[in-house]
Each structure stands twice: as C-alpha cells, then as structure tokens.
Amino acid sequence: MAAFNLTHSDSSTFILMGIPGMEAAHVWISIPFFMFYIMTLMGNFMVLFVVGKEQTLHKPMFLLLCILALTDIGMTNSVMPKALCIFWFNMKGITMGECLTQMFFLHAGSLVHSAVLVTMALDRYVAICKPLRYASILTNARIANLGLLCLMRAVLFILPLPLLLSRHPFCNNLNIPHTYCDHMAVAKLSCGDITVNIRYGLVMGLILIGLDLMLIALSYALIMRAVLRISSEKSHQKALSTCTAHICVMLTSYTSYLFAVLTQRFGQSIPPHILIIFVNFYTATPPMINPIIYGVKTKELREKLGKYICRM
Structure with missing residues (x-):
C-alpha cells in the first residue's frame, strides 16, 4: 500500500482531531475503547487458537468463523491503536500514505x-436444506477459495477509493x-472536485452491501421454507438453533453499519x-461481540473453549 501514486500532497500531514469538543474527556473516553480492544483481540485470537488446535473443529463452519475473526482483528488494528494514541498521548498527526x-x-x-x-448464510442453507450433500458441496478447500474470493472482491472495489x-x-x-x-471525512478536505468520490463511495456501498x-435474505427464505416442511416441532427448533449465532452476528454488524453510514451522510442535525x-x-x-456470540451459541466451540479456559 505504500506504493500509492501520491502527487504533490504526499508530504501532507493530516491532523486527526479525535472527538472535537470533548478533548478534556479523551482519557475517560479511551477506557471503554481500550477494554473493547483488549477483549476483541483476546476473544478472536482464542477462537483462532482453539479451532487451530482442535482437529474436530476443522470444518467449513469453523473455518468461516476463523476468517471472520481474522477480519475483525484486522479492522480493529487498523483503527484502534491510532485512536488510543490520540486519546492518551495527543498524537494526532498522520501522513497521507498512512491515512490512505x-x-x-x-x-x-x-x-x-x-x-x-453471506458465505456463512450459504453454509447454513446447505447444512439445513441439503444435509446429505453438505460434505461434498462445502469442502474445506472450497471454503478457503470462497474466503480468497471475499478478499479479492474487497480489494478490487475498495482500492479505487484511496x-x-x-x-x-x-x-x-x-x-x-x-x-x-x-473516506468521506478525508475527501471533504480536498480543494478539488470530489463528485466522483462521493458517487463511487455511496453507490459501491449501497450496491455491494445491498x-x-x-443474498442473506434469500438464503434464510429458503431455509424457512425447508424448515416449515418439517413436521416435527423438535426438528424445527434444532434446525433454527444452528442459525442463531449467525443471525445475532448479522444483526449486530449490519444494524450498526447501516446506522453509521446513514447518520454520517444524512445526520447533519446530530x-x-x-x-x-x-x-x-x-x-x-x-x-468484540462476534466471538462471544459464537462461543455462547455454538455448542462444539463452547465446549472446546471451556476446556482450554479451565486449563488456564
């Protein structure tokens, strides 16, 4: 990423203001964020460690959980260390290259x-709607390829922004x-025309997330149709219980993401x-919440995590 084609602004140093108007409270504000950061790292690294150690967890569902954990660690580390430096040490400067x-x-x-x-929703669809073919459709190698495809999609569509x-x-x-x-906070500081940036960022976000x-809604519609065809009430509950953790993570992630995006763009009164x-x-x-949800809601992972926690 250091090879970005920076022009005359490559020597510019931006100033991250932190939370303007609340500079006196930065240290106090940092406390919950620091706690969240530590819990995020501990929770996600614990998931990676346990899944890596336990051969019985080397299944598509848990491999996807590891990819999610790696993604969460990467996102948190891209933001939180700098935010804590601002809160604690007033280190507000960031170069153009670092910023991008x-x-x-x-x-x-x-x-x-x-x-x-989305891939997790596909995993649940195959597990519930095509259980006899699950092992042949979703192999570990195929999950790895899907993870690589997720990464390539993100790089392809996000790279134009910086x-x-x-x-x-x-x-x-x-x-x-x-x-x-x-992206938008930096774009608004430019002296040039940022129309393309605004339109690309908005359209890309709405289209891809939409x-x-x-796709997730379609997966769960097919899952619900398959579950309703099952006559046994106990089977209903068992089938739906396998989706609980994914639904909780999905609601947490998308609700906060959509609210954050919409308020940033249209919440001028806030x-x-x-x-x-x-x-x-x-x-x-x-x-921080994702590994907790999966640790509590997924029986196999909960038992393995409990075993390692008891050894500590």
Whole structure:
C-alpha cells in the first residue's frame, strides 16, 4: 500500500482531531475503547487458537468463523491503536500514505466481513436444506477459495477509493474531525472536485452491501421454507438453533453499519461528537461481540473453549 501514486500532497500531514469538543474527556473516553480492544483481540485470537488446535473443529463452519475473526482483528488494528494514541498521548498527526492505508484496510475489512456473513448464510442453507450433500458441496478447500474470493472482491472495489483521493490536492485545512481516516471525512478536505468520490463511495456501498443483504435474505427464505416442511416441532427448533449465532452476528454488524453510514451522510442535525463516538463504537463493538456470540451459541466451540479456559 505504500506504493500509492501520491502527487504533490504526499508530504501532507493530516491532523486527526479525535472527538472535537470533548478533548478534556479523551482519557475517560479511551477506557471503554481500550477494554473493547483488549477483549476483541483476546476473544478472536482464542477462537483462532482453539479451532487451530482442535482437529474436530476443522470444518467449513469453523473455518468461516476463523476468517471472520481474522477480519475483525484486522479492522480493529487498523483503527484502534491510532485512536488510543490520540486519546492518551495527543498524537494526532498522520501522513497521507498512512491515512490512505488505514482507510483501505478499514473499508476493505468491512466488505470482507459482509462477504463472510453471506458465505456463512450459504453454509447454513446447505447444512439445513441439503444435509446429505453438505460434505461434498462445502469442502474445506472450497471454503478457503470462497474466503480468497471475499478478499479479492474487497480489494478490487475498495482500492479505487484511496487511489482517487491520492490524486486530489489538499489545501490549508488538514484537520479531520475524527479518530481515523474515513473516506468521506478525508475527501471533504480536498480543494478539488470530489463528485466522483462521493458517487463511487455511496453507490459501491449501497450496491455491494445491498447485494449481500439480498443474498442473506434469500438464503434464510429458503431455509424457512425447508424448515416449515418439517413436521416435527423438535426438528424445527434444532434446525433454527444452528442459525442463531449467525443471525445475532448479522444483526449486530449490519444494524450498526447501516446506522453509521446513514447518520454520517444524512445526520447533519446530530451533534458531531455524538456521531463520532457512535461511529467509533461501530468499529469497536461487533469485532468484540462476534466471538462471544459464537462461543455462547455454538455448542462444539463452547465446549472446546471451556476446556482450554479451565486449563488456564
């Protein structure tokens, strides 16, 4: 990413303001974010460790969970260390290259996260609707290829964002009223015409996330149709219980994502400090909650996690 084609603005240093108007409370605000950060790293690394160690968990569902955990770790590390440096040490400066790199990894991580949730919905559809063919349809190798496809999609669609920004001139005001380099927050500082940036960012987000939501909705519609055909009430509950963790993670991720995007673009009436705090919670909360949800709701993982926790 260091090879971005930066023009005359490559030597510019942006100033991340943190949460404007609440500078005196930065240290106190940092406490929950630091706790979320530590819990995110511990939870997701624990999932990776347990799934890697336990041969019985080397299944498509748990491999997808590992991809989700890696994505959450990457997204959190792209934002949280810099935010904590701002809160604790007032280290607000960030170079153009660092800013664009952070932007790329954050937004690419969001797209990978969404694509993995779609793949998880596919996994649940095959497990419930085509159980006899599950092992032949979703092999570990196929899951790895789907994970690579999720990554390639994110890189392909997100890379134009920093590349477009790198060609814009930036004038006097280099203050970003945020704790990280969000695409639109940086674009608004440009002296040039950012119409393309605005349209590309909005259309790309709506189309890709909208497509992912449609595919997930289709998967669950087919799952519900298959479940309703089962006569046994106990079988209904058993089939739907396998989807509980995924549904919880999906609701947490998409609800906070859509609210954050919509308020950033259309929430002019919301006080800036409230908006920035909420958007930061969006980047911090889902990566922390995901391993907890799967650890509690997935019996196999819960038992293995309990075994390792008891050994500590």
